Amino acid sequence: MNKKRKTFVSLLLSTMLALSVLAGCGKSNNTEATATPSASPSETTPAAATEKASAEASSLEGKVVFWSMWSNTEPQSKVIDEAVADFKAANPKVDVEVKYNGRDINKLIKPALESGQQIDIFEQDPGAALANLKDHVLKLDDLLAQQSVGSDGKTVKDSILPSLMDWVKSLSVTAGLDEGYYAIPQQPYAVLFFYNKALFEKAGITAVPASWEEFLADCELLKKSGVEPITFDDAYRDLFIGGYLGSAMGSDWTDKLVKDKTGDMWKDPMVLQFAKDIQNLKDKDYFSKKIAGNKYPAGQQDLALGKVAMYLNGTWLPNEISATAGPDFKWGSFQFPIIPNGNDKGGQQGLTFGAQGLLLNKNSKNVPAAFELVKYLVGKKAQEGMAKQAVAIPATVDTEWPAPLAEAAVAFNNAKVNMPWGFGIDNGADFSTGTVIPVFMELATGKIGPDEYVAKMAAEAKKFYAGK
Amino acid sequence: MRMQKSIIALFLLPAVIIYLVIFLYPTLRTLAMSFYDIPSLSSKVAEWKFVGLLNYEDLMHSSYFTGSVKNVLGIWAIGGVLIFAFAFLFAVILTSGVRGKNFWRSLIFLPNTVSAVVLSVVWLQYIFNSSYGLLTTVFNRLGLTALANIQWTDNEHIYFSMIIAFSFGSIGYFMLILNAGIDRIPTDYYEAATLEGASVGTKFFKITLPLLRDVFRTTLVLWTITAFNFFVWSATFGLDDPHTVTPAFYMYQKVFGRGNSVYVEEVFNVGSGASVGILITIAILVVSALINRFFPKDRLEY
Numbered sequence: 001m002n003k004k005r006k007t008f009v010s011l012l013l014s015t016m017l018a019l020s021v022l023a024g025c026g027k028s029n030n031t032e033a034t035a036t037p038s039a040s041p042s043e044t045t046p047a048a049a050t051e052k053a054s055a056e057a058s059s060l061e062g063k064v065v066f067w068s069m070w071s072n073t074e075p076q077s078k079v080i081d082e083a084v085a086d087f088k089a090a091n092p093k094v095d096v097e098v099k100y101n102g103r104d105i106n107k108l109i110k111p112a113l114e115s116g117q118q119i120d121i122f123e124q125d126p127g128a129a130l131a132n133l134k135d136h137v138l139k140l141d142d143l144l145a146q147q148s149v150g151s152d153g154k155t156v157k158d159s160i161l162p163s164l165m166d167w168v169k170s171l172s173v174t175a176g177l178d179e180g181y182y183a184i185p186q187q188p189y190a191v192l193f194f195y196n197k198a199l200f201e202k203a204g205i206t207a208v209p210a211s212w213e214e215f216l217a218d219c220e221l222l223k224k225s226g227v228e229p230i231t232f233d234d235a236y237r238d239l240f241i242g243g244y245l246g247s248a249m250g251s252d253w254t255d256k257l258v259k260d261k262t263g264d265m266w267k268d269p270m271v272l273q274f275a276k277d278i279q280n281l282k283d284k285d286y287f288s289k290k291i292a293g294n295k296y297p298a299g300q301q302d303l304a305l306g307k308v309a310m311y312l313n314g315t316w317l318p319n320e321i322s323a324t325a326g327p328d329f330k331w332g333s334f335q336f337p338i339i340p341n342g343n344d345k346g347g348q349q350g351l352t353f354g355a356q357g358l359l360l361n362k363n364s365k366n367v368p369a370a371f372e373l374v375k376y377l378v379g380k381k382a383q384e385g386m387a388k389q390a391v392a393i394p395a396t397v398d399t400e401w402p403a404p405l406a407e408a409a410v411a412f413n414n415a416k417v418n419m420p421w422g423f424g425i426d427n428g429a430d431f432s433t434g435t436v437i438p439v440f441m442e443l444a445t446g447k448i449g450p451d452e453y454v455a456k457m458a459a460e461a462k463k464f465y466a467g468k
Numbered sequence: 469m470r471m472q473k474s475i476i477a478l479f480l481l482p483a484v485i486i487y488l489v490i491f492l493y494p495t496l497r498t499l500a501m502s503f504y505d506i507p508s509l510s511s512k513v514a515e516w517k518f519v520g521l522l523n524y525e526d527l528m529h530s531s532y533f534t535g536s537v538k539n540v541l542g543i544w545a546i547g548g549v550l551i552f553a554f555a556f557l558f559a560v561i562l563t564s565g566v567r568g569k570n571f572w573r574s575l576i577f578l579p580n581t582v583s584a585v586v587l588s589v590v591w592l593q594y595i596f597n598s599s600y601g602l603l604t605t606v607f608n609r610l611g612l613t614a615l616a617n618i619q620w621t622d623n624e625h626i627y628f629s630m631i632i633a634f635s636f637g638s639i640g641y642f643m644l645i646l647n648a649g650i651d652r653i654p655t656d657y658y659e660a661a662t663l664e665g666a667s668v669g670t671k672f673f674k675i676t677l678p679l680l681r682d683v684f685r686t687t688l689v690l691w692t693i694t695a696f697n698f699f700v701w702s703a704t705f706g707l708d709d710p711h712t713v714t715p716a717f718y719m720y721q722k723v724f725g726r727g728n729s730v731y732v733e734e735v736f737n738v739g740s741g742a743s744v745g746i747l748i749t750i751a752i753l754v755v756s757a758l759i760n761r762f763f764p765k766d767r768l769e770y
Contacts, residue, residue, distance in 0.1 A: 106725065107724055107725070110508055110509075110510050111509065111510035114510050115510075132508070234621075234706075234707055234709065235707055290598050290599070290619065292619045292622035292623065293596070293598050293619030293620060293621040293622040293625075293626075294621075295592045295593065295596075295597075295621050295705075296707070298593065298597060298598075298599075302599070307599075430530050430532040430533070431532075433532065433708045433709075433710065434530070434531060434532030434535065434710045435531070435532075435710075437709075438623060438709070438710055438711070441622075441623055442623070445622070445623075460531075463531065464530075464531055466529070467525070467526075467528075467529030
């Protein structure tokens with residue numbers, strides 16, 4: 001009897017132990033993943049404190065949690081740390097916790113918000129955030145009327161590039177929210193051809209190509225000067241297809257093309273023209289010989305090393321490969337050249353552009369302090385920091401753009417229509433990844449000719465959508 | 469002293485509870501999820517939309533998915549032959565009394581201690597790279613320019629490149645199991661055979677292989693599970709290239725999104741991912757059953 005009881009008690013104890021160990025695991029994981037900014041506030045205290053000594057700000061208190069989309073190894077995090085330090089100097093009673101999620105935030109944010117975890121500010125692509133998280137976002141219209149930090153006399157709203165603010169506002173209606181501002185845009189980006197200016201000069205090219213004809217002529221000059229004109233990586237093959245077709249016909253057309261269930265749209269003359277032009281690029285050796293096997297980031301490294309002249313990518317590219325390219329690399333950029341015989345829906349009025357956004361949680365218990373921190377994050381000093389340290393386009397109106405992206409301003413001025421990523425060529429989901437891109441590679445490596453390409457795409461599209 | 473049944477049950481209880489909670493419940497929930505259209509992993513049950521077998525039908529009709537099934541069967545067959553050929557070879561050599569046995573064994577096992585992601589980056593960017601990769605450099609040195617110019621990671625080669633790279637890292641693991649199995653075989657048999665004048669080949673086919681049947685069956689089941697869940701290498705080698713995609717990676721794409729770029733908005737269907745998971749589970753069960761059928765279970769005593 002006694003023995004039995006003993007076994008029972010020990011069993012109970014061991015079960016409890018096991019449970020507590022399991023519970024312990026869960027907890028420790030959470031705290032481990034949370035990183036508080038390491039920048040010590042003492043460095044910046046004196047300057048910032050005198051700058052901002054208003055009684056209203058310093059009365060803020062409580063805790064603010066900010067989930068960032070950057071990881072703590074990226075230069076953006078250093079700028080954020082500095083901005084947080086400035087904020088803390090001005091608002092010593094507020095406890096700030098920054099969690100650098102990296103791009104995993106895209107997967108973590110929704111469950112975290114739904115489970116009611118304390119997140120006051122989070123970073124997301126505004127389009128994706130408003131579509132997926134519309135029950136969690138706070139309307140910012142009233143808050144945006146507050147004075148900005150650093151841009152004298154301007155409200156927060158007026159301190160930020162108007163085209164970006166308009167774009168963010170337009171997203172609210174599509175998402176089914178009341179019209180207004182739900183995200184503060186920052187880190188604007190666009191998809192452009194990036195080129196090595198030194199190689200262009202060596203080849204004798206004086207102006208960037210605007211039309212397809214000029215583009216081909218420049219490729220010829222580059223080839224003669226001994227460099228490979230164009231390259232791309234496996235991760236960005238879609239951009240090249242979408243870039244051409246979207247530039248010719250606009251992204252609504254490419255969207256319809258990849259979703260066409262009959263496959264007949266692939267018989268459009270524009271597809272044949274595209275296939276012929278790609279074959280031309282391949283036959284004349286304008287494509288790098290390595291495009292077939294390039295594994296990200298092999299192709300962009302070739303650009304950085306001066307082996308290849310052009311690469312179609314987002315404006316984050318100069319920052320991404322700055323370590324290989326070095327500080328003396330002269331960057332230039334231009335929009336996808338104008339394609340002849342288009343339908344006027346494309347051209348240079350269409351640009352794949354966007355921005356990251358700072359959003360506030362609707363259920364935040366500390367909106368005043370959270371928004372105050374946001375003001376520092378999109379303040380002039382932080383945006384200058386982003387431009388200098390992370391080669392990012394600043395969101396504030398009169399901040400100088402980083403030199404590698406100076407030419408990108410042209411494209412932002414041209415842009416009237418915002419095109420989706422890949423100009424819509426990725427909208428076919430499994431059809432895009434499973435068929436559009438690999439068959440394009442067969443064309444670009446000379447395995448099939450233009451007529452075969454058209455026939456194959458039409459047949460494959462019909463086959464793919466047959467059961468749906 | 470025999471313990472009472474109730475005490476045995478009591479001792480088993482925690483294990484059973486943990487098994488039910490962390491294994492059976494998720495499996496059943498996944499099965500249920502596979503019949504719904506679910507926009508996000510964290511969607512509430514109220515947001516699920518019942519679609520019956522539609523997820524499964526869509527999978528059958530998607531050439532991307534059926535291609536991924538073919539890929540994984542190829543990996544299972546080709547990779548299996550490669551891995552077991554080398555694993556047997558090394559295991560036999562190591563147990564034949566070679567000098568420095570422990571050193572060689574550790575060396576062959578070493579790739580297993582490196583993360584699969586790291587290994588695949590090494591293979592992709594330093595071995596298969598067409599400008600300064602190992603293969604290109606070596607073939608150029610040897611004057612074999614035709615071989616040096618092969619793009620190991622293009623559409624034609626990437627599948628086999630991936631299988632070779634993966635097999636390289638997996639040989640050590642299976643070698644270790646086979647090695648232990650061979651070590652268990654009493655040396656008397658070999659001594660007797662040697663005295664009778666048997667060759668190395670005869671000893672392998674007449675003694676080692678038959679007596680290793682149990683171990684081999686187990687490793688084969690382990691390999692099947694590994695191969696059918698082939699995931700990391702597919703993700704790192706192909707991104708979402710149809711030439712390298714496997715059902716497990718396809719499932720990941722459906723549940724967590726495609727996202728090789730932050731800037732793409734995704735359409736999720738967690739339910740579709742769940743049906744892929746169910747199909748993988750069924751496939752593993754079926755193949756394991758077949759393996760047990762072909763390798764009878766009578767235990768060898770020696």
